[in-house]
Amino acid sequence: MTLTRDEVRHVAMLARLGLEPGEEDFYAEQLSAILAHIDRLREVDTDAIEPTAQVVQVGSRLREDLPEPSLPQERALTNAPETKDGFFVVKAIQESEP
Amino acid sequence: MIGMEVHAQLSTRSKMFCGCTTDYIGAPPNSTVCEVCLGMPGVLPVANARAVEQVVRTALALECEISRHTKFDRKNYFYPDLPKGYQISQYDMPMARSGRLSLGDREIRITRVHLEEDTGRLLHAGDALETASESLVDLNRSGMPLMEIVSEPDLRSAEEARDYAVELRGILRAVGASEADMEKGQLRAEANVSVRPRGSQELGVKTELKNINSFRALYRAVAYEIERQVRELEGGGRVVQETRGWSESEQRTFSQRSKEFAQDYRYFPEPDLPPLELRPDWVAQLRASLPELPGELRGRLAEQYALSKFDVEQLSQESATARLFEQTVAAGAPPKQAANWIIGNAPTLDAQRLAELIGLVVAGTINREQGVRVLEEAQASGRAPGEVVREQGLAQVSDEAQLGLVVEQVIAENPRAAADFRSGKQQALGALLARVKEATGGSANMRLAAQLLRHRLIQ
Numbered sequence: 263m264t265l266t267r268d269e270v271r272h273v274a275m276l277a278r279l280g281l282e283p284g285e286e287d288f289y290a291e292q293l294s295a296i297l298a299h300i301d302r303l304r305e306v307d308t309d310a311i312e313p314t315a316q317v318v319q320v321g322s323r324l325r326e327d328l329p330e331p332s333l334p335q336e337r338a339l340t341n342a343p344e345t346k347d348g349f350f351v352v353k354a355i356q357e358s359e360p
Numbered sequence: 361m362i363g364m365e366v367h368a369q370l371s372t373r374s375k376m377f378c379g380c381t382t383d384y385i386g387a388p389p390n391s392t393v394c395e396v397c398l399g400m401p402g403v404l405p406v407a408n409a410r411a412v413e414q415v416v417r418t419a420l421a422l423e424c425e426i427s428r429h430t431k432f433d434r435k436n437y438f439y440p441d442l443p444k445g446y447q448i449s450q451y452d453m454p455m456a457r458s459g460r461l462s463l464g465d466r467e468i469r470i471t472r473v474h475l476e477e478d479t480g481r482l483l484h485a486g487d488a489l490e491t492a493s494e495s496l497v498d499l500n501r502s503g504m505p506l507m508e509i510v511s512e513p514d515l516r517s518a519e520e521a522r523d524y525a526v527e528l529r530g531i532l533r534a535v536g537a538s539e540a541d542m543e544k545g546q547l548r549a550e551a552n553v554s555v556r557p558r559g560s561q562e563l564g565v566k567t568e569l570k571n572i573n574s575f576r577a578l579y580r581a582v583a584y585e586i587e588r589q590v591r592e593l594e595g596g597g598r599v600v601q602e603t604r605g606w607s608e609s610e611q612r613t614f615s616q617r618s619k620e621f622a623q624d625y626r627y628f629p630e631p632d633l634p635p636l637e638l639r640p641d642w643v644a645q646l647r648a649s650l651p652e653l654p655g656e657l658r659g660r661l662a663e664q665y666a667l668s669k670f671d672v673e674q675l676s677q678e679s680a681t682a683r684l685f686e687q688t689v690a691a692g693a694p695p696k697q698a699a700n701w702i703i704g705n706a707p708t709l710d711a712q713r714l715a716e717l718i719g720l721v722v723a724g725t726i727n728r729e730q731g732v733r734v735l736e737e738a739q740a741s742g743r744a745p746g747e748v749v750r751e752q753g754l755a756q757v758s759d760e761a762q763l764g765l766v767v768e769q770v771i772a773e774n775p776r777a778a779a780d781f782r783s784g785k786q787q788a789l790g791a792l793l794a795r796v797k798e799a800t801g802g803s804a805n806m807r808l809a810a811q812l813l814r815h816r817l818i819q
Binding site for chain 1: 412
């Protein structure tokens with residue numbers, strides 16, 4: 263399976279990665295090689311094997327529902343590039359509301 | 361055709377994957393957060409056992425099949441209210457599937473119930489949205505345990521969509537899984553709406569309605585959307601698959617850009633959480649511990665107490681109301697009277713005292729109106745109804761001689777009404793009765809007064 267340039271651009275957009283001109287071809291080749299490897303793995307007969315989502319089978323590790331102290335607000339905000347009145351500040355998100 | 365996606369915040373003390381408190385309403389922004397729900401690198405989530413239990417209880421109440429093997433997945437998208445860049449949710453192995461919810465004699469199929477985490481909240485700075493250059497992020501809600509309940513497109517009207525959500529809220533509250541207050545955002549309903557020509561078996565193109573903050577808004581948004589789609593199709597246009605928001609101020613739905621295309625969420629198994637096994641013996645224990653559900657309660661109230669459909673609906677909306685009713689009846693009040701008093705007056709008295717009050721009215725010691733006054737006084741002062749009646753000398757006048765004097769005086773003072781009644785105008789009796797009531801300060805036994813009036817007038 264070979265990825266097209268458009269597909270590479272789409273994947274890059276989803277991952278919020280900026281691509282330089284010409285890089286589409288470079289990554290198209292690399293990603294296609296990875297997919298080709300997956301195709302090779304598909305040749306293995308796995309009919310008799312249960313699907314596995316995880317290799318570490320520790321089983322249901324759950325936590326008791328007990329509240330613990332949170333971080334102080336100033337600690338929570340400490341790495342933020344911009345804050346205001348206890349909020350993180352980000353560039354405006356526009357919804358197309360009338 | 362309407363299918364619903366309902367999100368409910370679960371009633372836990374701590375968040376889904378960390379120990380932060382869930383008591384965030386009114387807290388300063390970003391004050392109930394930690395490394396885990398802020399999405400810091402290198403931290404590990406651990407699932408909250410109580411949240412898992414509440415999803416299973418809800419799913420059992422919805423008659424779902426519980427999955428023995430279930431797991432969490434990452435749903436990937438970028439948005440400032442989602443600090444990790446993914447939401448921990450469940451994709452192809454939800455905790456439960458194939459349930460149902462009864463609405464009267466209609467059965468709405470439940471597709472699936474799964475567990476995930478809530479996102480943070482985004483506030484738009486500035487007054488006008490268009491001019492705002494920045495948004496504010498509060499992550500207190502981030503990581504709150506959230507259950508999603510998805511139905512099949514089995515609902516057929518705006519009314520049914522609302523009834524479904526109301527019934528679901530009743531079930532969530534009965535099993536104690538969620539406080540399910542829509543205004544507080546603990547219950548969020550999204551409706552997938554499509555229309556099709558009568559008789560057609562194919563589903564039409566659907567739109568997804570969001571921004572719905574009350575049951576009334578749900579009803580109106582769905583009603584508006586059905587009308588809009590029909591208008592569109594009948595005008596030769598077509599319906600576009602999209603997300604539409606409900607505008608409360610304009611009472612209409614509007615097109616919203618979707619964040620990302622569904623197939624682009626790139627779900628994959630959450631590597632930081634082990635798969636979950638819901639053991640059948642544990643599930644059986646939970647099933648056995650389920651409380652009476654709203655449908656069962658309604659059936660029992662109707663049958664056991666011979667109440668009307670209206671009374672049953674009114675009494676079963678809050679479990680506290682139903683409890684007060686049953687305890688009041690147990691304390692000796694006749695069921696119909698107990699229902700009337702509870703529905704009509706929303707008393708805050710305990711069952712014992714309410715039964716005492718109803719007993720005083722039923723026995724004729726006081727009339728209904730006096731009863732209301734005694735109720736108010738008893739509630740305000742904390743004294744027993746019987747005590748209030750004695751202290752305020754409220755007992756109704758049932759003494760025939762005493763009331764007879766009042767009746768004669770009223771007839772003498774209102775010759776016109778008396779003559780009207782004698783000439784056949786039944787309604788003139790009402791005017792005379794009102795005078796008797798006035799003359800006795802509302803304490804007359806009205807049934808006796810009516811008897812006496814008729815008797816004297818006919819003579």
